[in-house]
Amino acid sequence: MPEPETGKPDAPAQPAHSHTATLKRLEQSSGSLAAQAIARMDETLPWYRAMPPENRSWIGLVAQAGIAAFTEWFRRPDAPQAISTDVFGTAPRELTRAITLRQTVEMVRTTIEVMESAIDEVAAPGDESVLREALLVYAREIAFATAQVYAQAAEARGAWDARLESLVVNAVLSGEADEGAVSRAAALGWNSPEHVCVVLGTAPDGDSELTVEAIRRAARHAKLQVLTGVLGDRLVVIAGGRNDPLAVAKSLIGPFAQGPVVAGPVVPDLLAATRSAQAAAAGLKACTAWQDAPRPVLADDLLPERAIASDPSAREQLVEEIYRPLEEAGAALLETLSVYLEQASSLEGAARMLFVHPNTVRYRLRRVTDVTGWSPSDVRSAFTLRIALILGRLADGDPQL
Known part of the structure; x- marks a missing residue:
């Protein structure tokens, strides 16, 4: 069946x-x-x-x-x-x-x-x-x-490293760099170079990763260590390994977009890079006031514009590095510089106002250059010296300034 x-x-x-x-x-x-x-x-x-x-x-x-x-x-x-x-x-x-x-x-x-x-x-x-x-x-x-x-x-690893690098760059730029930031930088291969500066400018449109890689290529060619990132519309580069911030900025300027590029002063390490970053950020903000500014430009070359834009560190630097040394060098230098600037940088006019020989005015102005590093005969330096004199007098009149 x-x-x-x-x-x-x-x-x-x-x-x-x-x-x-x-x-x-x-x-x-x-x-x-x-x-x-x-x-x-x-x-x-x-x-x-x-x-x-x-x-x-x-x-x-x-x-x-x-x-x-x-x-x-x-x-x-x-x-x-x-x-x-x-x-x-x-x-x-x-x-x-x-x-x-x-x-x-x-x-x-x-x-x-x-x-x-x-x-x-x-x-x-x-x-x-x-x-x-x-x-x-x-x-x-x-x-x-x-x-x-x-x-x-x-x-x-690349995604994690990029996030870690962004944290370090942001900490430096915001003034919150600490030992934790140093440790993160070390994990990224930062070997704690002796000379560090921060370069700021406008980031180009497009893929930020391509911009960051272009900065790294330029840094390798210039034998620099860098930590970099795009924060908003800013391209931030923390560079180490050279004691010339202007040379550093020139070697890295290629990937930046059109517009001002400002290099902060050299500092000894990553923890102090906050000071360089703040100076560069203040310079980038004030750079529009100096239409003929070179590209790149040092933050210290923008001291008068930064001071006018209410940057307290720039005001303090002008007073401490220009006005106080002149004050200590003797009243004659301050008086001669002030009169010379008021007389449209005329040696003869200043000599008449001071009742001295023009050669005496010339000698004192050379002393001003030796003491401050700024030459009164140069238009740009004369502007910086004038702002420093104004801020110094204000500081003497009001200790809070």
Whole structure:
């Protein structure tokens, strides 16, 4: 009698593998192949022998996973498989930092060579060429998977480093730089150069990452260390390694957009870079008042505009570096400079007002240059000196200024 119907369709039978004997022998040999691969690495790869036991154990697991993944891939070559996950998913993310891409390639190559040397033993009679061809294709796939793993790790590190760098740059610019910022900078490769300055300007339109990379290329060419970032419409560069802020700004000016570029004064370290950043920011704000300002320009060359724009540090610097030294050098220098500036920079006019010979005025003005570093005969310097005299007199009249 026929069997009664159950109402359920028969389950589709799994097709038999065309190389069942080879697959079975491959499964049985996977453990010994992994052990041989690890032994070969220990013999031929010095960096593997020098690694701590924990990392060596993870590499062993990756080798075992690679052989197991090949076995599964040989079983179902047409099935979609994530080889990078199957092989490298067993290892922690930190392993990509401990082992370089070159070392990983050597590890994979060694494992493939061990598997290739065992083909004649593992393959069933007549399947040697089939297994060898499968291993060649798998080697290509594992190479792509390796590249993918390290590319993803590099992207993750790049994103994290960019965020870390942005935090450091923002801390310096906002005046909140502390030891934490120094530690973050050190993690980014900042080697604490002796001379540090901050350069500010307008960021170009477009991808900020391209701008940052352009700054890094310029810095490498100029042999400078940099921490950089785009904050709003500003491009900020903290540069270290040279004691000439104007030369630093000139070497990095290419990626900046049109408009003023201001370099702050040189300071000894990253913690003090806040002072350079504040000076550069004040100079960038006041630069519109000096239409003929050079590009780039030093923040210290913008002291009079910064002082007029209510920058307290610029006012203090003008008083302490110009007015007080002149005051200490004697009343004659202050009086002569004041009269000379009031007389439209005329030696003869100043001499008449002071009842002295023009040569005396000339000598005193040279002394002013020696004391302050600013020449009264230069139009721009004369403007700076005039502002310094005004601020000094105001400070003498009101100690709070």
